[in-house]
Amino acid sequence: MSPALDVPRELAEPAERGTLTIGHAVVRKVAQHAAGRVPGTTRDGKKGPKAKVGGHDNDVDLALDLALHYPAAVRAVVGDVREKVTEEVELITGYRVRSMAVTVSALLPAVAPRVR
Template sequence: MSEQATAPEERGRLDIDRSVLRKIAEHAADRVPDSRPVRRRIAGVGLGEHGSHARLSGPDAELRVSLDLALRYPSPVRETVRTVRHRVESDLERLAGCTVRSVDVTVSALVSDDAPARVE
């Protein structure tokens, strides 16, 4: 069989590093309209802003995602979390071929759009 006639799935193997899968999940969550970045501080020193944080467990065929994120206040929390779960699942499946078993979401902060900027 010539190389052109070989089916794509028979040409080799593709391994996607967990850090890439984690970034896909975080990016998907950060794209939800009511998701907000929060200030990062260590020992009282401001280090800029960061979006959601994801942790992954399980094999790629049964991926479990744990997300920690901040939401805009006021926003419909249940609807926003439902949207986050759907977007994370669909992006991981579409972009990396993973099957997501669960997406656990922790809303760690509510961020007001009209909060005054703080000088650090």
């Protein structure tokens, strides 16, 4: 190990350290990933949940579009999605989720039909 790594460094005051900006693309990916991990959601073909992010400063507005398993308790699953996405976005990014619109665009059976 290098001796330079063992020397403690003085940190600058918080106001002098600079800034950290987390782009909306990162928030979108976090929201999509969190929504896709909620039981009851599914992929529509190759597409998983989609998200759009808006807002400014430390507040974000989310719009999610997702598919659910059929049959599903839509309100319950959407409530779980809202809770999980809000928790993950706020924990990972530090942004506050101000609003979230959820659109269920498909209800898909767990097993593909045998006849097409």
